[in-house]
Every structure is written in structure tokens, then in C-alpha cells.
Amino acid sequence: MLARTSCWMALTALAAAALMTPAAAQKQYDPGASDTEIRIGNIMPYSGPASSYGVIGKTEAAFFAMINAEGGINGRKVNFISYDDAYSPPKAIEQARKLVESDEVLLIFQPLGTPSNSAIMKYMNAKRVPQLFVASGATKFGDPRNFPWTMGFQPNYQSEGRIYAKYILEHFPDSKIAVFWQNDDAGKDQVKGLRDGLGDKVGMIIADKSYEVSDPSIDSQIVALHDSGADIFFSWAAPKGSAQAIRKVGELGWKPKFFLANTATSVASVLKPAGLNNAKDIISTAYFKDPTDPRWNDDPGVNKWRAFMDKYYPDGDKSNANNAYAYVESQAMVQVLKQCGDNLTRENVMKQAANLKDFTSDMLLPGITINTSPDDYFPIEQMQLMRFNGETWELFGDVITGEVGHQIGN
Structure with missing residues (x-):
């Protein structure tokens, strides 16, 4: 009797498993997904x-x-x-x-x-x-x-700002910095990264001006930053604002060490409209291959x-x-x-x-x-510095890992 009971239980378990297998293998969909x-x-x-x-x-x-x-x-x-x-x-x-x-x-x-x-x-x-x-x-x-x-x-933008700060502290520790930034969370993040990266040398930043992405002109901000006496200029702006900034810096005859936000490095949509001659020697960062770089x-x-x-x-x-x-x-x-x-x-x-x-x-x-x-x-938390040679971007230095990590929300 015991053997028969055990056999029955085993058969029941097998039957249940057989019934469960299709369900377990069943496709699962939320709205927006189907078999096709x-x-x-x-x-x-x-x-x-x-x-x-x-x-x-x-x-x-x-x-x-x-x-x-x-x-x-x-x-x-x-x-x-x-x-x-x-x-x-x-x-x-x-x-x-x-x-x-x-x-x-x-x-x-x-x-x-x-x-x-x-x-x-x-x-x-x-x-x-x-x-x-x-x-x-x-x-x-x-x-x-x-x-x-x-x-x-x-x-993230704070990592990018820290990468620039590290480079400046190593190569231009006695410089004066002027910052042009977009008045939103992106611009504030970028400036914070730069300031945090400079640490106790944050006093190197002697001027900053913000702009709204809808502003038709940013000339007055660039003129004010030029007049500050800074020899390093940061432009953290959307493509249109960055192109305007590059062109205005060129028109003023200003020759600062120029750093440009990674999001505005397109040769086609930023540097050409700004004038390639105005963009020569600008420094930025990259994490993907530039199609205009002959090395690729x-x-x-x-x-x-x-x-x-x-x-x-x-x-x-x-x-x-x-x-x-x-x-x-x-x-x-x-x-x-x-x-x-x-x-x-x-x-x-x-x-x-x-x-x-x-x-x-x-x-x-x-x-x-x-x-x-x-x-x-x-x-992605790694970037490499690059410099514009008047025609294409040229990578230099090593791949750098950003220092802003996973503290968000902690």
C-alpha cells in the first residue's frame, strides 16, 4: 500500500511538472511587446x-x-x-x-x-x-x-568637469579661468565638476556667465568674460550657443586656452558654423570615435x-x-x-x-x-582628451576614468 501511495504521489508530481513546464517557458509581455x-x-x-x-x-x-x-x-x-x-x-x-x-x-x-x-x-x-x-x-x-x-x-557632466580640472592643475596651475555655462541642471553639473576638481584652487575661476538656451545672442556674456582678464575659457553650452561662443571669441581676437563641452564637439554642426579657424586648438573630451579623424x-x-x-x-x-x-x-x-x-x-x-x-x-x-x-x-565613465587641429580632432593622453561615481541617492 505504501509503495502504491508513493507511486501515485510521484506520478502526480510528474503530471504537475508537465503542466508547469509550458507555463514556466511562457513568453512574458508588457504593453509595447508581442511575438512580432x-x-x-x-x-x-x-x-x-x-x-x-x-x-x-x-x-x-x-x-x-x-x-x-x-x-x-x-x-x-x-x-x-x-x-x-x-x-x-x-x-x-x-x-x-x-x-x-x-x-x-x-x-x-x-x-x-x-x-x-x-x-x-x-x-x-x-x-x-x-x-x-x-x-x-x-x-x-x-x-x-x-x-x-x-x-x-x-x-556624466561632473566627471567631465573633474577631468578638465585635473588637466589644468597639471599643466596650467597659475591660470585664471572664465566659465560660460547653460543655465540648467546640465550647466550647473559641469561647473560643479570643475569647481570640485579644482579643490582648494577653485579661486582660479575669476568669472562666470550663464545663458538661456533660447537666447538669440550670447555676445554680452562673452565680452564680459573676455574683459575679466582670464586666460582659460570654458564653454558649456548646447551646439548653437557653443558655435556662437567660438565665433565671438574669435571676433574679439581673444586667444585663451579654450575648453569645449563634449556635447558640442561636432565638426559639422558646431565648429564649421563657428569657423574652423576660430576653433583651432580647442580642447574637449571624447569617448567614441570621431568619423573625421584619419586614424580611423x-x-x-x-x-x-x-x-x-x-x-x-x-x-x-x-x-x-x-x-x-x-x-x-x-x-x-x-x-x-x-x-x-x-x-x-x-x-x-x-x-x-x-x-x-x-x-x-x-x-x-x-x-x-x-x-x-x-x-x-x-x-560610461571613461573619456579621453582631444584637441582640434583646424580640420579634425586629435586624441591625446590616456583614457581617464571620471571620479564621480555612484554616490547619487546614497
């Missing part, structure tokens, strides 16, 4: 004062078109839905609501700009929808404790990017670094979705985004990798 599709939302300033960044959204659309032509991600085609917010926070909120509540996207990928992302961050976290790989280096987008559904991507002429990764541009975005300007930046971000997004497998829930998207290990891209500089964890929402 992954809907990804995006918010980009295709118009307005930061419209030069709009090419990023166009490159991303082209990248996902390539992915679809190659069979999609785990057999699913990407439906990339991108809206214009004109770099306006109220418009960004409107577009985020449309993407989440009407289009029912799985996530919002690479929404651009510190003001716009600041405006939608609480909404995205309340809705528990990933706001993933934010196109801003503001440190607030790396705060998993308070905003677990929001993750940045590029090196035979690089397999850059050649792959060029082939992508020729086929899927033939109207795109290969000298515009924003098109390379968008490619790096898009490759990382595809990696996250590949890691998700058939568990395409919003929770798993964030889990996989926080589990990138030494991931690299065709367009990242050698030695720079993408790493995240549940406590580290800063995917």
Missing part, C-alpha cells in the same frame, strides 16, 4: 533652439530600420516612434504621455536634453516605464535609489558604421559626430533587448539595462566599455 513587435518611444528636439540634435533621432530610426531588415531582435521587429518636443519641457511631458498612454510603448529610449528629461522623470517612474539611456550627462539621471526607471548613458580610416568598426550610413541614412552627414553617438546608443539598446529574450516586461528591461558587462560598440574608443549594475546607472 517591440514598440520603442523617443523624444527629440527636431525643432527649436537645440534642433541640431535632431539628427540623433534620425540616425536611430535608420539603425532600427537596419535591425528590422536583418530580422529584428529575437525575431521581433522594432517599431520606433519618435516625437518632437522642440526642447520644451511642457511639450516633452505631452509627448511622453502620448507615447506611454496612447502608443503604449514598452519604453522611452534616448529622450534628449536635461530640461526635457527632468520634466518627465517623475511621470516615467510613477508609471514604471523605462526612461532608458537618457541623452544627457546630468548626474540626476543616475539615481537608482530614487528613480529606478531612469538611466543615463554618456559620461581603416578601422573595421568605423567602416561598418560608414556602410550603415551609406545604406540606411544616405542623407546623413558623416562628419557629424551626433550620428556616431546615436549609433553607439542604439547598439547598447539592442543589446539590452537581446538580453531580455522572451521576457519583454518593463521590469526586465530595466533589470537587463542594469546588467551590462564590458559591452562595447563599433564606435567606442579602444579601452572604453559599458558597465552597469543595480547600483550603478552610469554606463
Whole structure:
């Protein structure tokens, strides 16, 4: 009798296991995902004062078109839905609501700009929808404790400021610094990084002037900074403001040691409009390959990017670094979705985004990798200094790891 009972229990357990196996292997979906599709939302300033960044959204659309032509991600085609917010926070909120509540996207990928992302961050976290790989280096987008559904991507602005400070202290310790900065969280982060990096030498900063991204002219600020007597000039501004600053410095005949924000280094959209002669010897930072740098002429990764541009975005300007930046971000997004497998829930998207290990891209500089964890929402924390020679950017020095880490939210 005991043997029969044991046999019956074993058979019952096997039957239960058989019934559970299909359920355990069942695909899991949230809104925006199915057997055939992954809907990804995006918010980009295709118009307005930061419209030069709009090419990023166009490159991303082209990248996902390539992915679809190659069979999609785990057999699913990407439906990339991108809206214009004109770099306006109220418009960004409107577009985020449309993407989440009407289009029912799985996530919002690479929404651009510190003001716009600041405006939608609480909404995205309340809705528990990933706001993933934010196109801003503001440190607030790396705060998993308070905003677990929001993750940045590029090196944070405070790290960039500290890298410049280290270089200045080593090479120009007796200089006087003037700072031109964008009056928002991005600009404040950058200035904080510089000030923190200078430490007890912060008195080297003798003047600073801010501007609004919507300002038609920034001439008065640049003239005031010139008149301060500084011999180092920092420009932390969006592409349009940076181009204006470079041109005005040139018109004044001012020859300071010029440092330019990493986000405004595009030869096509910043330096050419400013005048390449005015941009000569400017120093900035990089973490991905500059397509205009001859050193990458035979690089397999850059050649792959060029082939992508020729086929899927033939109207795109290969000298515009924003098109390379968008490619790096898009490759990382595809990696996250590949890691998700058939568990395409919003929770798993964030889990996989926080589990990138030494991931690299065709367009990242050698030695720079993408790493995240549940406590580290800063995917890239390394940069290299570069100098503009009048035609292209030239890298110099070693890859430097930023010192601003994972204290956010602690």
C-alpha cells in the first residue's frame, strides 16, 4: 500500500511538472511587446533652439530600420516612434504621455536634453516605464535609489568637469579661468565638476556667465568674460550657443586656452558654423570615435558604421559626430533587448539595462566599455582628451576614468 501511495504521489508530481513546464517557458509581455513587435518611444528636439540634435533621432530610426531588415531582435521587429518636443519641457511631458498612454510603448529610449528629461522623470517612474539611456550627462539621471526607471548613458557632466580640472592643475596651475555655462541642471553639473576638481584652487575661476538656451545672442556674456582678464575659457553650452561662443571669441581676437563641452564637439554642426579657424586648438573630451579623424580610416568598426550610413541614412552627414553617438546608443539598446529574450516586461528591461558587462560598440574608443549594475546607472565613465587641429580632432593622453561615481541617492 505504501509503495502504491508513493507511486501515485510521484506520478502526480510528474503530471504537475508537465503542466508547469509550458507555463514556466511562457513568453512574458508588457504593453509595447508581442511575438512580432517591440514598440520603442523617443523624444527629440527636431525643432527649436537645440534642433541640431535632431539628427540623433534620425540616425536611430535608420539603425532600427537596419535591425528590422536583418530580422529584428529575437525575431521581433522594432517599431520606433519618435516625437518632437522642440526642447520644451511642457511639450516633452505631452509627448511622453502620448507615447506611454496612447502608443503604449514598452519604453522611452534616448529622450534628449536635461530640461526635457527632468520634466518627465517623475511621470516615467510613477508609471514604471523605462526612461532608458537618457541623452544627457546630468548626474540626476543616475539615481537608482530614487528613480529606478531612469538611466543615463554618456559620461556624466561632473566627471567631465573633474577631468578638465585635473588637466589644468597639471599643466596650467597659475591660470585664471572664465566659465560660460547653460543655465540648467546640465550647466550647473559641469561647473560643479570643475569647481570640485579644482579643490582648494577653485579661486582660479575669476568669472562666470550663464545663458538661456533660447537666447538669440550670447555676445554680452562673452565680452564680459573676455574683459575679466582670464586666460582659460570654458564653454558649456548646447551646439548653437557653443558655435556662437567660438565665433565671438574669435571676433574679439581673444586667444585663451579654450575648453569645449563634449556635447558640442561636432565638426559639422558646431565648429564649421563657428569657423574652423576660430576653433583651432580647442580642447574637449571624447569617448567614441570621431568619423573625421584619419586614424580611423581603416578601422573595421568605423567602416561598418560608414556602410550603415551609406545604406540606411544616405542623407546623413558623416562628419557629424551626433550620428556616431546615436549609433553607439542604439547598439547598447539592442543589446539590452537581446538580453531580455522572451521576457519583454518593463521590469526586465530595466533589470537587463542594469546588467551590462564590458559591452562595447563599433564606435567606442579602444579601452572604453559599458558597465552597469543595480547600483550603478552610469554606463560610461571613461573619456579621453582631444584637441582640434583646424580640420579634425586629435586624441591625446590616456583614457581617464571620471571620479564621480555612484554616490547619487546614497
